[in-house]
Amino acid sequence: MLDKFFDRFLGCWHRHYSFPITVRSGSRRVQAASLTGTYVVCLDCGKEFPYDWREMRVIASQEEGREYSRSLAAKEAA
Numbered sequence: 628m629l630d631k632f633f634d635r636f637l638g639c640w641h642r643h644y645s646f647p648i649t650v651r652s653g654s655r656r657v658q659a660a661s662l663t664g665t666y667v668v669c670l671d672c673g674k675e676f677p678y679d680w681r682e683m684r685v686i687a688s689q690e691e692g693r694e695y696s697r698s699l700a701a702k703e704a705a
Contacts, residue, residue, distance in 0.1 A: 629640075633668065634636065638672075639669060639671050639672035639674070640671075641669045641671070641674065641676070641687070642671070643670040643671055644667040644668065644669060644670065644676075644685065645667050645668040645670060646667070647665050647666070647667050647678045647680065648660075648665065648666055648667070649664060649665045649680075650664055650665070650666075657665075657675055658675065659666060659676055659677050660675075660676035660677065662677040662679075662692055662695065662696065663677045663678060663679055663680070663686070663695070664677045665677070665680055666678055667685055676697075677689070688699065
């Protein structure tokens with residue numbers, strides 16, 4: 628909990644991202660690409676984030692990642 632506090636006020640704000648990188652099928656995936664197959668990297672600190680090409684947005688929090696997974700499951704069930 629204390630580390631989240633320091634990250635929030637003293638850490639990186641993640642304002643500068645790389646161009647989205649899509650991982651080829653059959654190659655090793657990074658953790659961030661496991662959700663969508665595409666990820667971006669913060670150019671200031673190097674942290675990787677999942678990226679949604681359909682919405683054209685970064686999935687920055689774990690809650691957004693869970694919501695993304697739920698929406699995919701709902702679309703497949705329909």
